[in-house]
Structure formats: structure tokens, C-alpha cells
Amino acid sequence: MLALTKRTEYALIAMCHLARNPASVVSARDMAEQFHVRLPLLMNVLKLLNKNRLLKSTRGASGGYLLAAQPGEITLGRLVAAVEGPVRLVKCAPGAAPRGENCELANSCPVRIPVLRVHHRFEQFMDTISIADLAFDYRYGALETAGTGGGTLGGASLELPLAGNAGLR
Amino acid sequence: MLALTKRTEYALIAMCHLARNPASVVSARDMAEQFHVRLPLLMNVLKLLNKNRLLKSTRGASGGYLLAAQPGEITLGRLVAAVEGPVRLVKCAPGAAPRGENCELANSCPVRIPVLRVHHRFEQFMDTISIADLAFDYRYGALETAGTGGGTLGGASLELPLAGNAGLR
DNA sequence: TTGAAATCGGATTGAATCGATACTATATTA
DNA sequence: TAATATAGTATCGATTCAATCCGATTTCAA
Numbered sequence: 001m002l003a004l005t006k007r008t009e010y011a012l013i014a015m016c017h018l019a020r021n022p023a024s025v026v027s028a029r030d031m032a033e034q035f036h037v038r039l040p041l042l043m044n045v046l047k048l049l050n051k052n053r054l055l056k057s058t059r060g061a062s063g064g065y066l067l068a069a070q071p072g073e074i075t076l077g078r079l080v081a082a083v084e085g086p087v088r089l090v091k092c093a094p095g096a097a098p099r100g101e102n103c104e105l106a107n108s109c110p111v112r113i114p115v116l117r118v119h120h121r122f123e124q125f126m127d128t129i130s131i132a133d134l135a136f137d138y139r140y141g142a143l144e145t146a147g148t149g150g151g152t153l154g155g156a157s158l159e160l161p162l163a164g165n166a167g168l169r
Numbered sequence: 170m171l172a173l174t175k176r177t178e179y180a181l182i183a184m185c186h187l188a189r190n191p192a193s194v195v196s197a198r199d200m201a202e203q204f205h206v207r208l209p210l211l212m213n214v215l216k217l218l219n220k221n222r223l224l225k226s227t228r229g230a231s232g233g234y235l236l237a238a239q240p241g242e243i244t245l246g247r248l249v250a251a252v253e254g255p256v257r258l259v260k261c262a263p264g265a266a267p268r269g270e271n272c273e274l275a276n277s278c279p280v281r282i283p284v285l286r287v288h289h290r291f292e293q294f295m296d297t298i299s300i301a302d303l304a305f306d307y308r309y310g311a312l313e314t315a316g317t318g319g320g321t322l323g324g325a326s327l328e329l330p331l332a333g334n335a336g337l338r
Numbered sequence: 339t340t341g342a343a344a345t346c347g348g349a350t351t352g353a354a355t356c357g358a359t360a361c362t363a364t365a366t367t368a
Numbered sequence: 369t370a371a372t373a374t375a376g377t378a379t380c381g382a383t384t385c386a387a388t389c390c391g392a393t394t395t396c397a398a
Contacts, residue, residue, distance in 0.1 A: 001254045001355085004171070005385065009259065009272075012280045027344065035279060040388060047346065060395020061343040076287070085170045090178065103178075110204060111181045114306040118245070118298060125294055129287060137283040170384085174356065196373065209359060216375065229366020230372040339398100346393070355384075364375070 007083040010037060010045040012134065015054070015079060019071035019135035027064035045083055052082035071135055077126030087126060089119040176252040179206060179214040181303065184248060187224065188240035188304035196233035214252055221251035240304055246295030256295060258288040 013035055018026060028046055032039040046065060049055045054074060056066045067074065081087055086095045092103040092112055103109060182204055187195060197215055201208040215234060219226045223243060225235045236243065250256055255264045261272040261281060272278060 002171075002173070002249055002256045002258070003260070004258050009280075009284075012284060013278070016280050036274065036277065038387080041386070043345080057345060059345045059393070062396065063344045080171060087171045089171070089173050091172070105205065108205065109182070111178075111185050111303055114303040115178075115181060117306070118303075122294070125291070134280055134283040134287075137286070210357075212374080226374060227366080228364070228374045231367065232373045344395080350389075353386080357382080360379080367372080
């Protein structure tokens with residue numbers, strides 16, 4: 001179905017909240033109550049984010065979490081990789097293989113090169129979006145007009161000339 | 170892990186082969202033998218592609234498959250949707266919901282709008298890549314220099330100013 | 339010193355999806 | 369009529385994900 005997991009959704013909520021409240025330590029309980037999400041699951045996600053150095057944690061009473069870097073320096077790609085594992089659109093993509101799982105076809109694959117190129121572009125896509133972009137985007141009305149030039153995302157920029165020799169339809 | 174399924178990989182191989190051999194009907198058996206993929210699984214994928222009108226089939230002896238449209242008109246997004254179901258990065262995205270599954274937070278979600286915007290951009294990303302782009306891209310050496318201006322994909326174009334008011338880090 | 343609050347590290351269970359296979363029906367050609 | 373090929377559906381095992389639970393560790397404050 002090609003969807004983000006609930007872990008990523010929870011991570012986005014938490015990271016964006018921390019981005020909006022810098023210099024204040026926020027506990028998992030606080031966030032769970034404020035956003036009406038389940039505490040145990042949120043804690044699992046926060047553990048993953050901390051383990052992968054996207055958050056700093058302080059234990060004990062009045063403990064909680066802080067962003068480990070500036071919101072503009074943490075990308076969606078890093079966030080997803082932290083809670084879902086490394087992004088690998090295809091098994092032949094470089095990066096940590098889940099189970100030594102490589103493509104059976106390898107060099108004989110007739111679409112390997114262009115698909116790897118798509119994978120590379122997708123990585124760029126994910127790493128171009130920062131937590132700051134998500135946390136500080138309040139332009140609610142922009143969605144309907146997106147793609148036609150309106151809104152914060154409307155400004156072109158995603159045309160993808162995948163294969164110049166193919167005559168970009 | 171955010172990966173494409175094997176069904177998509179098989180679909181890409183088949184669709185690209187058909188794009189490269191227009192005006193000739195190709196059977197599932199032929200493609201399975203030529204590309205060393207398992208015939209039953211390939212047939213399952215071809216059934217899905219046919220059911221979703223991405224290719225035309227003719228039964229009987231000397232039957233097989235044909236693309237249902239020009240390679241430049243069939244996008245990666247449509248292909249993935251045909252074999253994996255509609256692409257919905259997040260559950261709150263519009264489109265066929267798998268099981269009436271909508272976001273519990275709905276309007277109270279603090280990241281809903283920007284995330285929906287990312288979803289929309291991702292849809293554009295998938296629909297900008299055509300089968301023709303993948304089938305006729307033979308520039309093997311371009312991968313290493315992609316992102317710096319070389320290769321068929323290197324030409325910028327994927328900068329994503331998600332939130333202009335956030336100061337694009 | 340004690341207790342409460344909070345994170346940390348696993349381990350486990352159930353549901354959903356995916357890979358893989360099998361079987362029957364239908365259509366076309368020779 | 370026989371062989372070939374697709375169409376539709378159904379099933380089983382493996383993997384992943386959501387959800388839960390447990391005990392351990394750290395910190396603050398009474």
C-alpha cells in the first residue's frame with residue numbers, strides 16, 4: 001500500500017511539538033495527554049528516536065525529551081529511518097539490508113539502473129523536508145491550490161526529468 | 170521500512186519490457202523465462218495490471234499482453250496503485266481507505282496539514298515518472314554523479330520548499 | 339532515606355500484509 | 369478436439385506492525 005506507519009505519525013507529532021517548544025523538556029506523558037495519543041506506543045517511538053540520536057532525554061522526575069539538533073537540520077528521511085528502519089524503495093538499493101536480502105536478479109535486472117535512480121531521487125525528496133518545514137507550516141488554505149502554483153508547496157520544483165533521452169512525455 | 174513490494178518490481182520488469190517491444194504480444198511465460206522470474210507470481214501481477222487497465226490481454230494460444238496506453242502516459246504512481254493498492258502515505262490522505270481506516274485525531278492532529286501536503290507532493294513525484302522514462306533510460310554511468318548535475322536525473326528539480334515561512338534551513 | 343516520576347531495554351501477543359502456490363474456469367488457436 | 373494462455377479465487381506460511389507488558393535505571397523532592 002506504500003504508507004507510512006503509525007510509528008512515523010507519532011514521531012512526527014512529537015518531533016514537531018518539540019520543535020515548537022524549544023528549550024523546554026517535555027515528557028512523554030505530557031505529549032500523550034495533549035495530543036490524545038496512547039502513551040505506551042508514544043514511549044516506544046520516543047525510545048527509537050532517542051536511540052537514533054534524534055532526541056536527547058533526561059530521566060527522572062521532571063525529565064523528558066529535547067530535540068537533539070535544530071529543527072531545520074532534522075529531515076523527514078532521518079525520522080522515518082529512525083522509527084521504520086532505513087528507507088530502501090527497492091532491495092537492490094544501498095544501505096542496511098534487512099536480512100541479507102538482495103535482489104536475485106542483480107545485474108541481469110532489466111530495470112535496475114532507472115529504478116535505483118528513482119530510489120535516489122526519493123531519498124533526496126525525504127531529506128529535503130525538515131522538521132522545521134512541518135512544524136512551522138500553518139498555511140491551511142494552501143492545500144487546495146497546491147500543484148497549480150498556490151500554497152507553500154505550489155512553487156513548481158518537483159518536475160522530474162527522469163530520462164532526458166526518453167522525451168519527457 | 171518504506172519499500173516497494175516484489176509485486177511492483179515484477180510489474181516494472183513486465184511493463185518496461187512491453188514498452189520496449191510495442192506492437193508485439195508477449196506471454197507471461199516468455200517474460201518469466203527471459204528475465205528469470207517465477208511464472209506464477211508474474212502471472213498474479215499481470216492479472217492485477219490487466220484488471221486495472223494498465224495492459225490489454227489476449228487469451229488462448231499465442232496470446233499474451235500489450236500495453237494499454239503509450240509508455241509515456243503510464244506513470245509509476247498508477248503502476249504501484251494497481252499492484253499494491255492506492256498510495257496513501259498517511260491514513261488521512263484522500264482516496265480509497267483500506268478498511269474505513271481514518272485518522273483518529275482528525276482535525277485535532279497537529280501535523281495534519283503539512284503532512285497532507287507532503288503526501289500530495291509524493292503523489293506528484295510518483296506521477297511524474299513514466300514507464301517510458303524507466304524503459305528507455307540506458308545511461309548507466311549517471312547514477313554516481315546524480316545530484317550534482319550529471320546524469321539524466323541530475324538536473325536539480327527536486328528541491329522542495331515545503332514551508333516558505335520556515336526559512337528553508 | 340524514601341518514594342514518586344520518568345526514561346530504558348526487552349519480550350511477547352494478535353492482526354494485517356505479502357510472498358508463494360494451487361485449483362478451476364474461460365477463451366483462442368491450430 | 370487438444371494445446372496454450374489468461375481470469376478468478378482461495379489458501380498457507382512468513383514477516384511486519386500495533387499494542388501491551390515487565391523489570392531496571394535515573395532523577396528529583398519531601
